[in-house]
Amino acid sequence: MSVAMSSLSEFAIASADGLYVELVSKWATAKLPQNPSVYCTGGRKSNAKGLVKSVRQLAYEVENIVDEFTYHENKRQQWRLDNTCKRFIQRSLHLPKDWYVRHEVAAKLQDINRRMTSITDRARQFEVQQLEQKGTTSHYDSNWKNRLNESSLFFKDDDLVGIKKPQHELLGWLMAEEARRTVISVVGMGGSGKTTLVANTFNKQSVKQHFDFCSWITVSQQYAIEELFKSIVKDIYNQTTGDRPMQVDAMTYRGLVETLVQFLQTRRYLIVLDDVWSIRFWQEITIAFPEGMRGSRVVITTRREDVVLCQSGFVTHIHQIQPLGMKDAWELFCMKAFPNDLGGCPSHLDESLARNLVEKCEGLPLAIAALGGSMSSKKSITEWRRVHDNLAWELSNNPSLEIMKAISMLSYHDLPFQLKQCFLYCSIFPEDYQIHRKRIMRLWMAEGFLESANNVLPEAVAESYLLELISRSLLQVSGSNAFGRPQKFKMHDLIRDFALSMAKEEGFVAAFNGDIGVEEKGIHRCSIQVKDKEITTGNGTSQLRSLIIFVVDESSTFNKLPSGLKLLRVLDLENAPINEVPSEIGELFNLRYLNLSRTQVKVLPKSIGKLYKLQSLLLKFTKIMKLPNEIVKLQNLRHLSAYHLAKTELRHIMEVFDSIEVPQNICMLKSLQVLHCVRVTRGLLIELKEMEQLRRIGLDRLTEADEEHLCISIQRMRHLHYLWLGSQPQVALKLDALPSAPPYLEKLFLYGKLEKVPHWFKTLLNLKLLSLRDSELGEDTISHIQTLPNLLQLNLVRNAFVGERLCFVEGFKKLRHLYLRGLSELKEIVIGNGVMPVLESLAVLRCKELRRLPYGWEHRTHLKEVRLYDVSSELVESICRNGTDHLPTNPHILLIRTDEDEAQVESKWVHQILN
Secondary structure, eight states: OHHHHHHHHHHHHHHHHHHHHHHHHHHHHOOSOSOHHHHOOHHHHHHHHHHHHHHHHHHHHHHHHHHHHHHHHHHHHHHHHOOSHHHHHHHHHHHHHHHHHHHHHHHHHHHHHHHHHHHHHHHHHHHHHHHHHTTTOSSOOTTHHHHHHHGGGGOOGGGOOSOHHHHHHHHHHHHSOOOSOEEEEEEOOTTSSHHHHHHHHHTOHHHHHHOSEEEEEEOOSSOOHHHHHHHHHHHHHHHHTSSOOGGGGGOOHHHHHHHHHHHHTTSOEEEEEEEEOOTTHHHHHGGGSOOTTSOOEEEEEESOHHHHHTOOSSEEEEEEOOOOOHHHHHHHHHHHHOTTOTTSSOTTSOHHHHHHHHHHTTTOHHHHHHHHHHHTTOOSHHHHHHHHHTHHHHHHHOGGGHHHHHHHHHHHHTSOHHHHHHHHHHTTSOTTOOEEHHHHHHHHHHHTOSOOOTTOOHHHHHHHHHHHHHHTTSSEEEEEOTTSOEEEEEOOHHHHHHHHHHHHHTTSOEEEOSSSOBOOTTOOEEEEEEOSSOOOBOSTTTTOSEEEEEEOSTTOOOOSOOSOOTTOOEEEOTTOOOSOOOGGGGGOTTOOEEEOTTSOOOOOOGGGGGOTTOOEEEEEEESOOBOOGGGGGOTTOOEEEEEEEOOSOOSSGGGSEEOBBOOGGGGGOTTOOEEEEEEOOHHHHHHGGGOTTOSEEEEEEEOGGGHHHHHHHHHHOTTOOEEEEEEOTTOBOOOTTOOSOOTTOOEEEEESBOSSOOGGGGGOTTOOEEEEESOOBOTTTGGGTTTOTTOOEEEEESSSBOSSEEEEOSOOTTOOEEEEEOOTTOOEEEEOTTSSTTOOEEEEESOTTOOOOOTTGGGOTTOOEEEEESOOHHHHHHHBOSSSSOOBSSTTEEEOOSHHHHHHHHHHHHHHHHO
16 A cells, blocks of 8 residues: 555656646746736737736646645655554554545646646637737837837937036047057946937037947847848948948848948947847957957947956956936936926925935936936825835836836846746845845755756856846845955845836735735745734735745844744744744745844754755854754755854954854765854764865864864865864864865964964965964964965954064965954064055054054055054054044044944954855
8 A cells, every 4th residue: 555655646746846847837938928017908918917827826836736745745754754553553544634635636736737728728829819910019019128228319418417427438438549449338237327328428529520430229139130230231321322222131141241341441430239138249240340440439238247248359448337326316306307496396395205216216317217207297295205105016007107117127027037036036135135145045045946957056056146137237236255256235126126016916925014914825935024013924824935034123023933834945034033943843844944043042943853855054143052963864954054142242243153062973964065163072073074075164162182083074175165163262273184275265264373384375276365363373474375376365363463563575466355353462564565466455453552554555556445443542643633533634544433333343354254
């Protein structure tokens, strides 16, 4: 009987999985308008949206079947593994239920097959209707975006704001004496004013007179290279003979290229290629633009940064469009909203409401102009307040704002299927939320959004997706690490509103602000902002895949999880005011991501061992001191990040976190990539030799006797790129037995006394960040570090260096950031000529004996910031102007006045260590 049941189980899962893949494929590749709400009207719009919704709903239902059936199978397997007599009787009683579940699965699959056949027939009929109506209907217009772009050529100077400075830069590149052909790229998100800036510059008489031939070509997402060439050839005839010979339309590709090269070779030309989307486009079109050495220019506008990166082998300039400042944004808004009131906002309206609306646009010209135009028809304060309080609804339902949504979402519709899911998922975070790189990557992994690729880690795939969304201007970088690698991101408010409306309509994602509970059925992923009351839930949680809690204020309460979460894949409770994890968490068999960071949780329940699908377990700054032995059952675990919150006083952030204990047989977790930060035992070090797959590890409480086993383990971790080692207090950190550093190591943190600089430092060829604390190294320390070829940041903390004179006499060619803290004997810093030529920031904290800054620091052109805290009064007086204000005379210097301000600086540094 058990064999038959097992076969039926495998068949059901395989059938459901295959059906799910087929449905998702149909959803992703359906031949429907990219955005039915923009391009279709009437019955065709309803048919298109209805078909998409039906296919999507089927895909979700099949996914539910797979997950629910797997849930029951998992419970049955647990019963089978228990051989006690009591369990045998209970298993016998559960047999009818098992058969009932299988019968239900079979019935649901048959019903879905029937409905899928019906949908397929409707889709075929819809395609026939499209073919019949093609060329005769006005409902679908593929040229609307081209006409909108080219209308920018006719804007008057008086209608434009905020373009003087970027236009000056653009004119400088166009009119420069450089004889080689130059490509100028103007990059920015949709609606940022790229086309407007270039069009206004293109139309200037001085530009027209400077070039022998000028041509404006709108490229767009769907382009035919021959048609673009024909457009340029027609411009040639228009500007030379005044007519358009009929034979141009009949010319071959070769004939078009020969005509263009022959004409442009002897002339100084300017060609604008507006709205470029494809990274292949430049390779296709550049053949027709000869060098000529006559000062020719090609200008490209694009919202994709990767388009710019594909251009090489010639002179290039890149202008990144910046959002309008509040002054210019307000001027543009008033110009559109109050065209007859030269004084700005009329007295009978509330100017604060108007300014709040402008701030929501975050400097995006298209949004400001569209919103201002829409508000021009609203004359009462009531109407203004209604729009202000319901802006998200207005953006999706107000016809006068439809063009703004269409422009903003073109980038979305250009995305492949997997990236669309990842983008929509980002809307689950609150407005203006800083999304951290690793957090969103691990969430995408847990949700199964990533394509599998042979020999490519899912983390690498996730990062490529993230960079793709950034390059398409769908996410904005809001913070980078010392290496220039993007670390934090946000969604433009309006982009998020559009994305959230689409995601909610599809049942994909919903965000609740805390005033309402999760009542809506069919929502698969949601976030809840917990305010001053407990979460209320209705019947809307049974299909949830993701639940993310965001705490708004310290008075928030969150006592228990909503019920009915058995299909949950993501549970993110970071910062939630909870102090225990319910033992029922083991029932969440589908859970792949669990984040309890910065909670008051003290113990993990043993039932955590049932979460065999768990990939990420994040326990940063909790009160957990030891992980249960059951943790070793999590065979799919990839990321284990845990620090014990040793103190609640955050005066000195480096002192508040401590390592935690893990089971000695943690090496059983063969998928683990991240293990940080754990307390060492002799048995653990011996076992670590088996964890060659680790890429990130943090080990604490090391002793001198641990040297041999520690170095053997590290030597075998060939993929390691992050290494954090700390010794017990007053104990030397012995590392001489390590022959060479892991070849790909990028970040190294050594916390403990070093009798000398390890000999293998010379092998740190890829090291970018080095942090030493309590090392007690002497004046020869720097000579072992200065030759590291790729070092970007150096941290010397709490007597890492003992001596009065810290000398950097050579090397450090790439160092950008130097952080010195708690060097009690330090009196002087010497940086030789030519040393640290690209240094950008210098932080000196709690070096009370320091008398002066390095000689000539004020003449370093790259140095942007010097932060000082708790240094000698002699140094403070030397950099401050006379009087009582004690303000630095140099704008690059920031004097930190309070412990709280110091904590902010230190927090930034600690973030680099822990992430």
